[in-house]
Amino acid sequence: MLIAIVACEIGFWVVLAAGLLARYGFRRRRLGGALLLAVPLVDLVLLVLTAVDLRSGAEPDVTHGLAALYLGFSVAFGHDLVRWADVRVAHRFAGGPAPQGPPPSGTVARAQKEWRDFGLAVVGTALAAAVLAGLALATAPGVDDGPLLGLLPKLGVVLVIWLLGWPVWESVRTWNARQPEQVSGR
Known part of the structure; x- marks a missing residue:
């Protein structure tokens, strides 16, 4: 499964590069x-490979979970x-x-960007x-599916860290940076 993930990651970049080369190199x-619209097909290939592997009796492990996260x-x-x-590339x-x-x-x-990125993370x-x-x-x-479902709480922890470390942090920094403006404007 790890080989499939690596191959799909490489495939993602190859299809992306091919799309950009066709667009700008060959006009x-x-x-x-x-080709750029085909980039998500690489993700679909990974999903199918993962499901086939599990359906054929493979024991779920972290690589199957990584495939889901990657997707x-x-x-x-x-x-x-x-x-x-x-x-x-256009530039x-x-x-x-x-x-x-x-x-x-x-x-x-910046705070708006971080909140948007967090929304995408959600x-x-x-x-x-x-x-x-x-x-x-x-x-x-x-087959025990515990290794797959056991990743769900970890996803929640990652989201909380992301929330506090980026959008909330930037919002606090923005609010603190604007405080002197509001005090001097009175």
């Missing part, structure tokens, strides 16, 4: 767009990742505008949890 925008977060953050790469090879970095820390824009976690539950159902009869 075939439609072909490039089609959930790839779907949630995949569009942003493709857009991130597209902007940079470098097609005269596109320079990519913008993240907003500065302590600003409203979506990715929900998808990963649904895939984990589906994979638990797909295990062969009599």
